[in-house]
Amino acid sequence: MSSTRAEIDNRLFRDLFLASPVAGYLCDKEGYLLAYNDAAAALWGRRPEIGKEQWCGSFAIYGTDGQPVSLDTCPMARAMRGMEVKEREEIIVETPDGRRRNVLVYPRTIKNHEGELLGAHNTLIDITDYKRQEEKHVMLSEIVQSSDDAIVSKNLNGIITSWNAGAQRIFGYTEDEIVGKPINTLIPPYLTSEEIMIIGEIKEGRKIDHYQTIRLTKSGKEIPISLTISPMRNKQGQIIGASKIARDISEKVQREQTIQFHAQKLETLHAIGKVISEKLDTPAIIQTVIDSTTHLAAANVGLCFYRVSDEQGNSVLSVAATRQGERFKESRDVYLDDGAIHAIFSGSEDIVKFEDMCKAPHVLSLFEATVGIKSPRIRHCLAIPIRSSDGLLIGAMFFGYTQSDVFSTADEDMMRSIALLVAVTLDNARLLEQVNALNLKKNEFIALASHELKTPLTTVKGYLQILERAEIDRIGRRFLTKALKQLERINSLIAELLDISKIEAGKLSFHFETFDLSELVLDIVETFHFSSQTHTIFVNNIHGDYTVEADRQRIEQVIINLITNAIKYSPDANKVTVTLESSPAEVSVQVIDEGMGLSREQQDRVFTRFYQVEGTSKMTGLGLGLYLSKEIVERHGGHIGVNSQLGKGSTFYFSIPRKQAESDL
Amino acid sequence: MKKAIHVLEDDADISELIAFLLAESGYEASIFNNIASFKQHGGKSVPALLIIDIMLPDGNGLDICNAWKTDPATKHIPILLMSAYDDYRHDVRASKANGFISKPFDIEVFMDEVGRQLGA
Structure with a gap:
C-alpha cells in the first residue's frame, strides 16, 4: 500500500x-x-x-x-x-x-x-x-553602578576592563578614560610590586580581603583605600581576570587618628586627675599639669600663674613654666602685679586668643617676666583663666606659640577641662591650708589646756598629801589613797593627750642621752613593787651590756606602758615577766603576761590610735598608750610588736638601736 | 635665824601651798606673783634659795634664772625651776639652774629637793 x-x-x-x-x-x-x-x-x-x-x-x-x-x-x-x-x-x-x-x-x-x-x-x-536573567542583569549592573565603592575588573595582564561610577568618584577617571588602560595607572610608583603580588594571588585562585593600601587619583593625590580582590572565571572555570572593590578609607583613617588623639587627651586628663588626687604638694601638681598641658597643646612655652599661701600664711603669686616639653625653671614666686592678669580676663569669662603678640605687649611681658631672654619668639598666645568654684579668678594658664598652624588647632575644650582641674587643685590647697591652720590651733589649744589643767591638779595633789600626813581615821585614809590614785590617772591622761597633739604637730621632741637600759628597767620594776598589789614583776637576763643612746624619759614611758598593760589585761594572773636581750647593734625588752591574749585581728590593730580591746569596758584609758609607744620606739629607729595567742597571754616587745643615726640627734 | 626663800609663782593657790609647806618646815617664804613685783621687791634681801615657775604672766622664769646666775652677787644662790610643761626639763638641764620640779609635784619630793639645795 x-x-x-x-x-x-x-x-x-x-x-x-x-x-x-x-x-x-x-x-x-x-x-x-x-x-x-x-x-x-x-x-x-x-x-x-x-x-x-x-x-x-x-x-x-x-x-x-x-x-x-x-x-x-x-x-x-x-x-x-x-x-x-x-x-x-x-x-x-x-x-x-x-x-x-x-x-x-x-x-x-x-x-x-x-x-x-x-x-x-x-x-x-x-x-x-x-x-x-535580564532582570537579574539589570539589577546587578544597577548595584555595581550605584555602589559607593569603586568596582573595577581587569584581565590577567592588568588591563582595566570595567569601571563603575564609584570608581569614577574615588579615582576621578571616567569609564572612557580608563577602560583599556593598565591598572598600574592607579598605583603609586613605589607600590608597583604590590600589583605583581596581587596578580600572583589571583592566578592561584585566591581572594584578597580588606587589604589596606595607597592608590593614586587622577589629580595625583594619594588616598588610603581598602581593597577586596576576587578572581573572575569564565563558564569553563578558567581565571580570566579579577574584580576589585576599592573603598576610600580616608575618612576612616582620619576618624581613627581623631580617636587616637582624643584617647591621648583623655589619658593626659586622667594622668592630671591622678596627680591631683594623689599629691598634696600644690607646686608639684601645677608643674606636672603645665608640663603635660603644654605638650598636649603643642605650645612652645606654657605658663601657669596661681595664688597660694606661703608659710607665713600670706597669699603669693607663683608661676610654673615649661618650654617645649622641658621644664626649665622650678615653680617659684613671682613679683608681678596680678592686676595685669586680671585685666586680660576682665572683659571675658573664657579663653582669650592673641593672634598677634605684637599687639599685646602686656601679654608678651608676662612671658618675658617669667621665662626671660630664654624665651623663644612668641607670636601667638592662648590664655585660659582659672576660676574657683565661686567664680573668682585664682590663676591663669598661658600657652605661647612661635607658629600659627598649631596655634589655630589647639583644643579649647580640653584646655577648659584642665583649667577646671587646676581650679580644683587650688581650692583643695586652700582647704588644706585651712585644715592645717585649724589643726595647729587645736594642738596649741590642747597644749594650753593641759597646762591649765595641771595647775589645779598640783594644788589638789598638795592638799591631799598634806591631809594624808594628818591623823585621820581608816575610812578617811582609804578614800584619800583612792583620791590620790585618781589624780595620778588624770595626770597621765593629760600627758597622753599632750603627747598626741605633739605627734600630730610633728613636735614630739627627743633628748638622747647614753644610759644603761637594765638599770632603767630595774628602777621601773621597783616602783611597780610598791604600787602593784596584785602582780609581781620578774626580771630575767639582767646581766649584760645594755648601754643605749636614747631618750630616757620616753623609753621609761614605753616600758611603764607595757608593764601597766600587762597587769591590766591579766586580771586573773599574778605575775609579769620582763626579759632583756642585747646584741652588738641593739637592745630589746620583752614584757610577758599570762593574761587573756589577743586575736590575730586585735594584734593587727592594737598599735593604732584610740584602739581598745573589745570586752574590756572596765579597762579604762584613751587607747593611746601603745600608739604613743610605737611612735616613740619608731622615732628611735626601733621596732615594736606583739606575739600572742587568745587565752594564753601576750608578749609585747621592742628593740632599739644602741646608737642613733646622726640626723636624729 | 630662819632661812629666806623667794618663790616666784603666778598661781595664788600653788604659791599658798608652797608657802604653807615652807613655813611648816621653818623657812621664811616670800611670794612674788610676777617678774615685775619680784624685780621691785625681791632684791631687798638676798634669799638662801630661789624657786621660780617658768611660765609667768610677764615673762619667762628661765631669764630670771640666767640673770641671777650671771650676776656675781647672786650666782651662788641655788635656784629651783618649776613647770607643768615637762619639756622644760631639758631647757633647765642646759641652764645653770640647780634643779627642776615637774608639776604636779609630790610634796615630799618637793621638800626633799628644797632641803638638798639648802644643804640640810
Missing part, C-alpha cells in the same frame, strides 16, 4: 507540530481547540478536551501589568475576530497549580483563497527564564 505525496506531507507536518519543543495549537473556524502539542500542554499545565474549549487552553491569562485577561479577549480570540493583535504580544499564562509563565504569542488566522476563515494557529514562546 502506497501513500500519496499529500498524505506523506500531511504526516510530516503533523509530526513536526506535535514533536516541536515550541508550544503551539490549532483552532477551527469557530475557535474551538482542534489540536495542541505536548509543549503547549506543559505550558498550560493541563490537557484541555479537543473541540470543547475555545480560543486557548490556558487555565487563566494575565496582561504584563498583572491584570486578568478574559479568554474572550485573548490574542487568539481577537485575531480570529479580525481585531488587531500586536506582533510579539506578551501575556502571562497561569497553570491550575498557580505557576505563571511569561509567554510571547503569535496567533495567525488561516483563510482559503476566497478569504473565508478556515481556522487559526498560535505559537507560544516561553520567555520566563530569559526575562529573569
Whole structure:
C-alpha cells in the first residue's frame, strides 16, 4: 500500500507540530481547540478536551501589568475576530497549580483563497527564564553602578576592563578614560610590586580581603583605600581576570587618628586627675599639669600663674613654666602685679586668643617676666583663666606659640577641662591650708589646756598629801589613797593627750642621752613593787651590756606602758615577766603576761590610735598608750610588736638601736 | 635665824601651798606673783634659795634664772625651776639652774629637793 505525496506531507507536518519543543495549537473556524502539542500542554499545565474549549487552553491569562485577561479577549480570540493583535504580544499564562509563565504569542488566522476563515494557529514562546536573567542583569549592573565603592575588573595582564561610577568618584577617571588602560595607572610608583603580588594571588585562585593600601587619583593625590580582590572565571572555570572593590578609607583613617588623639587627651586628663588626687604638694601638681598641658597643646612655652599661701600664711603669686616639653625653671614666686592678669580676663569669662603678640605687649611681658631672654619668639598666645568654684579668678594658664598652624588647632575644650582641674587643685590647697591652720590651733589649744589643767591638779595633789600626813581615821585614809590614785590617772591622761597633739604637730621632741637600759628597767620594776598589789614583776637576763643612746624619759614611758598593760589585761594572773636581750647593734625588752591574749585581728590593730580591746569596758584609758609607744620606739629607729595567742597571754616587745643615726640627734 | 626663800609663782593657790609647806618646815617664804613685783621687791634681801615657775604672766622664769646666775652677787644662790610643761626639763638641764620640779609635784619630793639645795 502506497501513500500519496499529500498524505506523506500531511504526516510530516503533523509530526513536526506535535514533536516541536515550541508550544503551539490549532483552532477551527469557530475557535474551538482542534489540536495542541505536548509543549503547549506543559505550558498550560493541563490537557484541555479537543473541540470543547475555545480560543486557548490556558487555565487563566494575565496582561504584563498583572491584570486578568478574559479568554474572550485573548490574542487568539481577537485575531480570529479580525481585531488587531500586536506582533510579539506578551501575556502571562497561569497553570491550575498557580505557576505563571511569561509567554510571547503569535496567533495567525488561516483563510482559503476566497478569504473565508478556515481556522487559526498560535505559537507560544516561553520567555520566563530569559526575562529573569535580564532582570537579574539589570539589577546587578544597577548595584555595581550605584555602589559607593569603586568596582573595577581587569584581565590577567592588568588591563582595566570595567569601571563603575564609584570608581569614577574615588579615582576621578571616567569609564572612557580608563577602560583599556593598565591598572598600574592607579598605583603609586613605589607600590608597583604590590600589583605583581596581587596578580600572583589571583592566578592561584585566591581572594584578597580588606587589604589596606595607597592608590593614586587622577589629580595625583594619594588616598588610603581598602581593597577586596576576587578572581573572575569564565563558564569553563578558567581565571580570566579579577574584580576589585576599592573603598576610600580616608575618612576612616582620619576618624581613627581623631580617636587616637582624643584617647591621648583623655589619658593626659586622667594622668592630671591622678596627680591631683594623689599629691598634696600644690607646686608639684601645677608643674606636672603645665608640663603635660603644654605638650598636649603643642605650645612652645606654657605658663601657669596661681595664688597660694606661703608659710607665713600670706597669699603669693607663683608661676610654673615649661618650654617645649622641658621644664626649665622650678615653680617659684613671682613679683608681678596680678592686676595685669586680671585685666586680660576682665572683659571675658573664657579663653582669650592673641593672634598677634605684637599687639599685646602686656601679654608678651608676662612671658618675658617669667621665662626671660630664654624665651623663644612668641607670636601667638592662648590664655585660659582659672576660676574657683565661686567664680573668682585664682590663676591663669598661658600657652605661647612661635607658629600659627598649631596655634589655630589647639583644643579649647580640653584646655577648659584642665583649667577646671587646676581650679580644683587650688581650692583643695586652700582647704588644706585651712585644715592645717585649724589643726595647729587645736594642738596649741590642747597644749594650753593641759597646762591649765595641771595647775589645779598640783594644788589638789598638795592638799591631799598634806591631809594624808594628818591623823585621820581608816575610812578617811582609804578614800584619800583612792583620791590620790585618781589624780595620778588624770595626770597621765593629760600627758597622753599632750603627747598626741605633739605627734600630730610633728613636735614630739627627743633628748638622747647614753644610759644603761637594765638599770632603767630595774628602777621601773621597783616602783611597780610598791604600787602593784596584785602582780609581781620578774626580771630575767639582767646581766649584760645594755648601754643605749636614747631618750630616757620616753623609753621609761614605753616600758611603764607595757608593764601597766600587762597587769591590766591579766586580771586573773599574778605575775609579769620582763626579759632583756642585747646584741652588738641593739637592745630589746620583752614584757610577758599570762593574761587573756589577743586575736590575730586585735594584734593587727592594737598599735593604732584610740584602739581598745573589745570586752574590756572596765579597762579604762584613751587607747593611746601603745600608739604613743610605737611612735616613740619608731622615732628611735626601733621596732615594736606583739606575739600572742587568745587565752594564753601576750608578749609585747621592742628593740632599739644602741646608737642613733646622726640626723636624729 | 630662819632661812629666806623667794618663790616666784603666778598661781595664788600653788604659791599658798608652797608657802604653807615652807613655813611648816621653818623657812621664811616670800611670794612674788610676777617678774615685775619680784624685780621691785625681791632684791631687798638676798634669799638662801630661789624657786621660780617658768611660765609667768610677764615673762619667762628661765631669764630670771640666767640673770641671777650671771650676776656675781647672786650666782651662788641655788635656784629651783618649776613647770607643768615637762619639756622644760631639758631647757633647765642646759641652764645653770640647780634643779627642776615637774608639776604636779609630790610634796615630799618637793621638800626633799628644797632641803638638798639648802644643804640640810
